[in-house]
Amino acid sequence: MPWDRNQMAERAAQELEDGMYVNLGIGIPTLVANYVGDKDITLQSENGMLGMGPFPFEGEEDADLINAGKQTITELDRTSYFDSAQSFAMIRGGKIAAAVLGAMEVAENGDLANWMIPGKLVKGMGGAMDLVAGVGRVIVIMDHANKKGESKLLKECTLPLTGKGVVDRIITGLGVFDVVEGGLKVVEIADGVTMAEIEAATEATLVA
Amino acid sequence: MVKKVYGSAAEALEGVLFDGMQIAAGGFGLCGIPENLIAAIRDAGTKDLTVASNNAGVDGFGLGVLLETRQVKKMISSYVGENAEFMRQYLAGELELEFNPQGTLAERMRAGGAGIPGFYTKTGVGTVIAEGKEVKNFDGQDYILERGIVADLSIVKAWKADDTGNLVFRKTSRNFNPPAATCGKICIAEVEEIVPRGSLNPDEIHLPGIYVHRLVQGQHEKRIEQRTVRKREEA
Numbered sequence: 001m002p003w004d005r006n007q008m009a010e011r012a013a014q015e016l017e018d019g020m021y022v023n024l025g026i027g028i029p030t031l032v033a034n035y036v037g038d039k040d041i042t043l044q045s046e047n048g049m050l051g052m053g054p055f056p057f058e059g060e061e062d063a064d065l066i067n068a069g070k071q072t073i074t075e076l077d078r079t080s081y082f083d084s085a086q087s088f089a090m091i092r093g094g095k096i097a098a099a100v101l102g103a104m105e106v107a108e109n110g111d112l113a114n115w116m117i118p119g120k121l122v123k124g125m126g127g128a129m130d131l132v133a134g135v136g137r138v139i140v141i142m143d144h145a146n147k148k149g150e151s152k153l154l155k156e157c158t159l160p161l162t163g164k165g166v167v168d169r170i171i172t173g174l175g176v177f178d179v180v181e182g183g184l185k186v187v188e189i190a191d192g193v194t195m196a197e198i199e200a201a202t203e204a205t206l207v208a
Numbered sequence: 209m210v211k212k213v214y215g216s217a218a219e220a221l222e223g224v225l226f227d228g229m230q231i232a233a234g235g236f237g238l239c240g241i242p243e244n245l246i247a248a249i250r251d252a253g254t255k256d257l258t259v260a261s262n263n264a265g266v267d268g269f270g271l272g273v274l275l276e277t278r279q280v281k282k283m284i285s286s287y288v289g290e291n292a293e294f295m296r297q298y299l300a301g302e303l304e305l306e307f308n309p310q311g312t313l314a315e316r317m318r319a320g321g322a323g324i325p326g327f328y329t330k331t332g333v334g335t336v337i338a339e340g341k342e343v344k345n346f347d348g349q350d351y352i353l354e355r356g357i358v359a360d361l362s363i364v365k366a367w368k369a370d371d372t373g374n375l376v377f378r379k380t381s382r383n384f385n386p387p388a389a390t391c392g393k394i395c396i397a398e399v400e401e402i403v404p405r406g407s408l409n410p411d412e413i414h415l416p417g418i419y420v421h422r423l424v425q426g427q428h429e430k431r432i433e434q435r436t437v438r439k440r441e442e443a
Contacts, residue, residue: 045380046310046311047236047237047239047380047383048236048380048382048383049379049380054438055436055437055438056436056437056438057437057438057439057440058437058438058439058440059437060437061432061435061436061437062379063238063239063381063430063431063432064239064240064367064378064379064380064381064430065379065380066236066237066239066380066432066433066434067380068236069434070236070237070238070239070290070433070434071434071436072432072434072435072436072437073436075379081377081379081380081382082382083314083377083382083383083384083385083386083387083414084236084262084310084311084313084314084383084384084387085314085315085317085318085386085387087311087314088310088311088312088314088315089315091311092311092315092329092330092331111334122288122295122298123287123288123289124285124286124287124288124289124307125286125287125307125309125310125337126286126287126309126310127286127309127310127311128309129309129311129312129331129332129335129337130309130310130311130312130331133329133330133331133332133333134311134330134331160335160336161334161335161336162335163333163334163335164333164334164335165334
């Protein structure tokens, strides 16, 4: 059985280590916060906050306290606030250890596309281009295939790029893949999934 | 004594608006947006605006109101996904849009306000954002040249101010407000409360009053875009 969204998030949480400052993207990456357990992880929200807490209790929402997905959140005893220039200074400056992001396409050379589909609705890249250019490690969580059943792990991206050669590790429902010289290396296979299934579902070059 | 405090947003904007001007606006989503100044610019009817703002508001609120009245010619933003009217005007070719990566936009404002006309960044290298921009290699890595923004006017929102324009922000409503404030030839700040001089702790001022030329106290709706909560029994 391939991993579901929560299992993918749980697997991604294993990538995070004590002391890390981490940025989680919108969607499945947000779920990673549910699985960090006792690890000393500080979450960054690029709209200007370190030490992001959980959603507020009903009735305690504060319009001045939101995350990058514009959701109401809470602060922790370690929280700090700062402006957007400062926020991206720490991102661009390599102070954020890792970003966990969703993706539309990833290529075997680490190219990432996750911000735009030409001809369709164009929403913008937000902070994604800065994050992938700046953070220590870029971890992508995404479905292995798109809605048409086509591989999202490609030889080359077809959509406009968010960053070139920026992805380090990809977690899909089928397993964990690292971007290495010559293609993607299978690091881990989800329980009950076979290598043959992965090969059949993947356009990108798989290397040993 | 120089007077910075004005009685209303409309009064604070007197003499600074002109058609075709560039405005830098603070705020992230609907959080920390200068909602009174936006409404006053709508009422003033100033046209052909270029607005540098991370987002474009939503339909009927925030910068969305200036889109509805067709006062905006061009937006410089990183994310505009929450505004159907924006999308309609953009796809119909009625509105220009310049996408900037969020950090690049923030730094363009910061740099413009700090007297830095351009800077090199690795954000966007190898993407459409790099098209037409100078690429320079430093220590084996490519960077692209981005320009500082100097706007004709900055409109920002803060929590508290004293009458000299020293500003204090609250939680994540700080966001783009400080960099936007610094990059305007004139900066107008709207605040929830103007407090007596001496009552703000000088060590805890987020933006010194040197950047703020005019001030107005206003009522703020502070609309929430995505209300997310957890149930008490889960705690």
